[in-house]
Amino acid sequence: MNGDPDEELVRRIGAGDPAAVQSLVARTLPRILALAARMLGDATEAEDVAQETFMRIWRNASRWQRGNALFDTWVHRVALNLCYDRLRRRREWVTDDLPDIVDPASLPDAPPLVEEHRVAWALQNIAPRQREAIVLVYYQEMSNIEAAVTMRISVDALESLLSRGRRSLQSILTRDGIDE
Known part of the structure; x- marks a missing residue:
């Protein structure tokens, strides 16, 4: 360097x-x-x-x-x-107690969540290493080489995580009606 x-x-x-x-x-x-x-x-x-x-x-x-x-x-x-x-x-x-969480999208009078919030929600529901790769490359705007060094993996491994992460996000968003 x-x-x-x-x-x-x-x-x-x-x-x-x-x-x-x-x-x-x-x-x-x-x-x-x-x-x-x-x-x-x-x-x-x-x-x-x-x-x-x-x-x-x-x-x-x-x-x-x-x-x-x-x-x-x-x-x-x-x-x-x-x-x-x-x-x-x-x-x-x-804990034995489940939290009381209401999905605002399921309420009849609630405005639909904007796509950005849905994408953020979907990002939280993919594997952590896939999320890390996507966040570093697409949100932190690191090159694949920089992201791979940060994650302490090879560039090929990073690209594999990115590919699987994009597929996971697409699956979640399609399933939930974002990508129709």
């Missing part, structure tokens, strides 16, 4: 420069929030993940060294790991 565009900024953060942190947060926060919101389907949890991501950057910036991946890739990996931690905790929470 030739040079990391964030290398000087990370060095300043590691030295305790609050202006450098502010600069990184201003530039990176919207992408990290979007990534976490799409992975978790919950804006409040996304904010918590973003906050923890930046806390980890602050604590670990002085030890970061340029390697095979860009700093931005490392930041995305940290955020993804935090998302997966939260998703695992959700699965571990067991």
Whole structure:
């Protein structure tokens, strides 16, 4: 890798420069929030993940060294790991009581959900690794190579996840009347 565009900024953060942190947060926060919101389907949890991501950057910036991946890739990996931690905790929470959830689309007087919300709902209902690949490539606008590095898989494996993820989304959306 030739040079990391964030290398000087990370060095300043590691030295305790609050202006450098502010600069990184201003530039990176919207992408990290979007990534976490799409992975978790919950804006409040996304904010918590973003906050923890930046806390980890602050604590670990002085030890970061340029390697095979860009700093931005490392930041995305940290955020993804935090998302997966939260998703695992959700699965571990067991109760005998089912939540009372009403599908707003099933109410007679409710306006239909806009397609964007339906797609977001469908995204939450595909396999997590497929969701991760789709979010990184289509929403975070990473190249296949960058997304593969972030996910720590080969480009071929990423492309397979993308293909399966698109098919899963199409199946869910077609089944629910979006893609008619």
